[in-house]
Amino acid sequence: MANYCPLCNSTHISAYFSNKDAEYLSCSQCDLVFTPETFHLSDVDEKSRYDSHQNNPKDLGYRAFLSQVLNPVLDYIQPNSKGLDFGSGPGPTLSVMFEEQGYKVDLFDKFYANDQVVFDRKYDFITATEVVEHLAKPGDELNSLYSMLNTNGVLAVMTKMIHNEIDFKSWYYKDDPTHICFFSQTTMKYLARIWGSNIKFYGNDVVLFFK
Numbered sequence: 001m002a003n004y005c006p007l008c009n010s011t012h013i014s015a016y017f018s019n020k021d022a023e024y025l026s027c028s029q030c031d032l033v034f035t036p037e038t039f040h041l042s043d044v045d046e047k048s049r050y051d052s053h054q055n056n057p058k059d060l061g062y063r064a065f066l067s068q069v070l071n072p073v074l075d076y077i078q079p080n081s082k083g084l085d086f087g088s089g090p091g092p093t094l095s096v097m098f099e100e101q102g103y104k105v106d107l108f109d110k111f112y113a114n115d116q117v118v119f120d121r122k123y124d125f126i127t128a129t130e131v132v133e134h135l136a137k138p139g140d141e142l143n144s145l146y147s148m149l150n151t152n153g154v155l156a157v158m159t160k161m162i163h164n165e166i167d168f169k170s171w172y173y174k175d176d177p178t179h180i181c182f183f184s185q186t187t188m189k190y191l192a193r194i195w196g197s198n199i200k201f202y203g204n205d206v207v208l209f210f211k
């Protein structure tokens with residue numbers, strides 16, 4: 001059993017749920033639910049799962065899904081703002097949608113756009129859609145992203161957040177073996193508190209942090 005939380009490093013963790021496929025732990029400091037490393041896929045197996053996701057910019061349903069992040073961010077950025085799409089995946093689409101609105105967007109993806117130079121740059125907006133649930137070290141990675149924001153920058157995260165009406169036992173989202181950490185609104189508020197940032201939620205799945 002892991003002995004500390006991968007988001008906040010607290011040792012105040014306890015068993016949350018288990019089934020034949022995995023164990024899930026929860027952290028009482030930041031409210032993250034996560035699977036210990038022993039249940040994480042190898043990089044090869046993880047990538048083969050993503051290779052089978054056929055998202056692309058021509059998919060109107062996927063565009064509508066990503067509009068949940070695009071539209072809130074557009075409300076807060078200025079012309080000429082520069083963005084990063086972190087976890088852009090095998091068929092980058094959100095970056096294309098921002099580019100159609102006149103913005104420049106860099107891509108980073110562990111498997112499909114592994115360009116470490118982005119971590120030396122600063123951005124006015126950073127998006128992380130359907131990616132934080134895959135992170136083995138969400139604390140390190142999110143702290144790094146937040147540090148890459150310019151003053152007045154915005155970090156937008158989309159992930160299915162755990163809330164009171166979710167029955168974890170039957171929750172499909174946990175059954176994807178590449179999903180290894182699950183955030184709640186409390187977890188997001190914890191991050192906002194340690195960063196000293198303002199935070200705004202859009203429905204159950206989208207949150208913006210303002211630097």
Ligand SMILES: [Zn+2]
Nearest residue numbers: 005008027030
């Ligand atoms: Zn924690």
